[in-house]
Amino acid sequence: MRVWCWRAAVLLAALLLWEGAARMLNPILYVGPSRLPSALGRVLATRDLPPLSGHVWLTLGEITAAYALAVAGGLWVGFLLGLRKTLGRIYEPLLAALYAVPSVVWYPSLMLFLGLGPASKIAFGVLLGFFPVTLSVLAGIRQVPDTLVVVAVSMGAGRWTLFRKVMLPAMASTMVGGLRSGLALSVVGVLVGELLGARAGLGYVINYAYGLMMTAEYAALVVLVAAAVLLLDGVGSVIEGRVKRWAG
Amino acid sequence: MTTPAPISVEGVSKRYETPSGPVPAVEGVSLTVRPREFVSLLGPSGCGKSTVLGMIGGLVRPDSGRILIDGEPVMGPNPKKVALVFQDAGLFPWRTALDNVGFGLELLGVPTARRREIALGLLEPMGLKGFEAKYPRELSGGMRQRVAIARALALDTPILLMDEPFGALDEQTRLLMGEWLVGVRRRTERTIVFVTHSLHEAIALSDRIAVMTARPGRIKDVIEVPLPYPRALDETAAVDLHAKLWAQVREESLRAMEGQS
Numbered sequence: 184m185r186v187w188c189w190r191a192a193v194l195l196a197a198l199l200l201w202e203g204a205a206r207m208l209n210p211i212l213y214v215g216p217s218r219l220p221s222a223l224g225r226v227l228a229t230r231d232l233p234p235l236s237g238h239v240w241l242t243l244g245e246i247t248a249a250y251a252l253a254v255a256g257g258l259w260v261g262f263l264l265g266l267r268k269t270l271g272r273i274y275e276p277l278l279a280a281l282y283a284v285p286s287v288v289w290y291p292s293l294m295l296f297l298g299l300g301p302a303s304k305i306a307f308g309v310l311l312g313f314f315p316v317t318l319s320v321l322a323g324i325r326q327v328p329d330t331l332v333v334v335a336v337s338m339g340a341g342r343w344t345l346f347r348k349v350m351l352p353a354m355a356s357t358m359v360g361g362l363r364s365g366l367a368l369s370v371v372g373v374l375v376g377e378l379l380g381a382r383a384g385l386g387y388v389i390n391y392a393y394g395l396m397m398t399a400e401y402a403a404l405v406v407l408v409a410a411a412v413l414l415l416d417g418v419g420s421v422i423e424g425r426v427k428r429w430a431g
Numbered sequence: 432m433t434t435p436a437p438i439s440v441e442g443v444s445k446r447y448e449t450p451s452g453p454v455p456a457v458e459g460v461s462l463t464v465r466p467r468e469f470v471s472l473l474g475p476s477g478c479g480k481s482t483v484l485g486m487i488g489g490l491v492r493p494d495s496g497r498i499l500i501d502g503e504p505v506m507g508p509n510p511k512k513v514a515l516v517f518q519d520a521g522l523f524p525w526r527t528a529l530d531n532v533g534f535g536l537e538l539l540g541v542p543t544a545r546r547r548e549i550a551l552g553l554l555e556p557m558g559l560k561g562f563e564a565k566y567p568r569e570l571s572g573g574m575r576q577r578v579a580i581a582r583a584l585a586l587d588t589p590i591l592l593m594d595e596p597f598g599a600l601d602e603q604t605r606l607l608m609g610e611w612l613v614g615v616r617r618r619t620e621r622t623i624v625f626v627t628h629s630l631h632e633a634i635a636l637s638d639r640i641a642v643m644t645a646r647p648g649r650i651k652d653v654i655e656v657p658l659p660y661p662r663a664l665d666e667t668a669a670v671d672l673h674a675k676l677w678a679q680v681r682e683e684s685l686r687a688m689e690g691q692s
Contacts, residue, residue, distance in 0.1 A: 331521055334517065337488055337489075337490055338508070338586070339508050339535075348534075348537075348538075353525075355525075430525045
């Protein structure tokens with residue numbers, strides 16, 4: 184309870200500081216929190232901007248597609264490389280090297296190959312979300328204690344039983360962390376993709392507002408996106424906590 | 432025809448491939464264990480005692496020789512006849528004590544209610560009443576090992592193989608667990624093979640002690656322990672036995688140490 188009070192106090196202090204700073208500076212460039220609600224109202228009323236709901240749905244759709252593909256691909260590659268030791272020895276260093284490259288450098292090629300539409304955003308979201316999922320699966324497989332495997336095998340567990348009753352639960356807490364970071368990065372990928380070049384979507388609207396120097400609307404949108412991402416991550420953290428408590 | 436021995440190890444050898452070439456772990460080990468007998472494998476660390484146990488349990492395949500359980504060759508793990516306990520309790524952290532004990536039964540397809548009944552029946556005499564719903568992290572080391580033993584006993588196999596089951600416990604807990612195991616043994620009438628490097632443990636628990644040589648492990652000597660239970664380790668007979676065992680083990684331990692340097 185006291186922690187929550189402190190958190191609220193810190194948030195309030197930050198808002199006050201922001202407001203104070205913004206009032207002392209050029210109001211065209213610097214927008215204080217007190218101007219955000221009216222700006223948000225204007226954004227929603229779509230007087231000067233394209234209608235928001237269509238863009239929001241498009242972005243949500245892209246994120247969903249990107250995350251689903253990142254998870255599917257990440258789990259598949261992770262388990263393939265983790266369980267087939269030879270494949271793992273060949274490809275894991277490649278994967279690590281690829282992960283070390285800042286992914287943004289790939290985005291221009293994605294736009295060239297896939298165009299300005301949703302496909303390049305989804306592809307970028309997949310690219311960013313894929314690595315944490317894959318790497319968490321690989322780390323998870325390595326973390327399964329040998330003794331647990333030996334115990335299960337000595338009691339007659341076959342491959343599938345071993346996977347379902349020992350490996351998956353033993354990997355759960357590592358994997359759920361990777362799935363959570365993967366989601367955050369898929370969101371980043373789609374939004375960055377839209378900001379860097381798109382004809383629709385939330386990132387496009389943000390970029391549009393910014394381009395027209397509608398700073399208050401721009402700030403309102405950014406805060407909105409931040410709140411949505413925080414909410415999503417909050418849900419993720421609750422799920423992760425549950426899984427970790429269960430998997431011990 | 433006489434009934435075959437529960438465990439018959441016939442001239443088994445095993446070598447392990449390592450980056451610096453093959454290392455012979457066990458060479459020409461033969462041992463017959465009689466029904467309801469408690470046999471200890473005693474030897475310096477790295478002498479292949481665990482490998483012998485793993486081969487009896489069907490976890491390790493011998494390179495040559497064969498192992499018979501009730502006269503039938505071992506082809507792999509056989510949870511209907513053989514249960515194993517390891518030095519590391521190896522409890523599943525996401526399962527309660529009760530569900531850990533029921534794990535093997537679950538794999539054999541025993542229904543939930545019956546599993547529960549069996550597990551409760553095992554935990555209570557082990558002094559774990561009231562801990563059924565606890566997770567391994569909430570239990571002490573000794574309790575965890577008892578749950579692991581209960582998990583093996585739950586399979587109700589005629590043979591129990593124990594690989595230094597008390598090796599990770601402190602001295603006091605270890606002595607108490609030994610006394611407790613003598614009681615379990617009397618109640619359940621199993622054939623037990625017990626790997627240890629503790630002379631005291633071997634003398635306190637065994638009907639026979641098989642002393643193994645330093646690597647590659649062979650059986651150096653098999654010694655009968657004709658003492659009644661409960662055993663007092665300060666009795667003359669036990670002290671004499673200890674001296675005799677120590678002479679043999681000391682020689683092998685020295686050889687093991689020289690082999691390492």
